[in-house]
Amino acid sequence: MRPPPPEPDSCCGRGCNGCVWEGFYEALHHWRVDSLDLLKA
Structure with missing residues (x-):
């Protein structure tokens, strides 16, 4: 994940x-969405 x-x-x-x-x-919202997508994958 990116910081x-x-x-x-x-x-x-x-x-x-x-x-x-x-x-x-x-x-921050976009970072959170991207991070959650990575965690789900």
């Missing part, structure tokens, strides 16, 4: 639209 995506370190904490955390959670 999970790194947590962002550039968040300003203002809740911006398109926050770096939104991208992180989307990447």
Whole structure:
């Protein structure tokens, strides 16, 4: 399995639209789906 995506370190904490955390959670979701598929195989 590939390593999970790194947590962002550039968040300003203002809740911006398109926050770096939104991208992180989307990447984490895809990593989780890929990892579960590998474990099932």
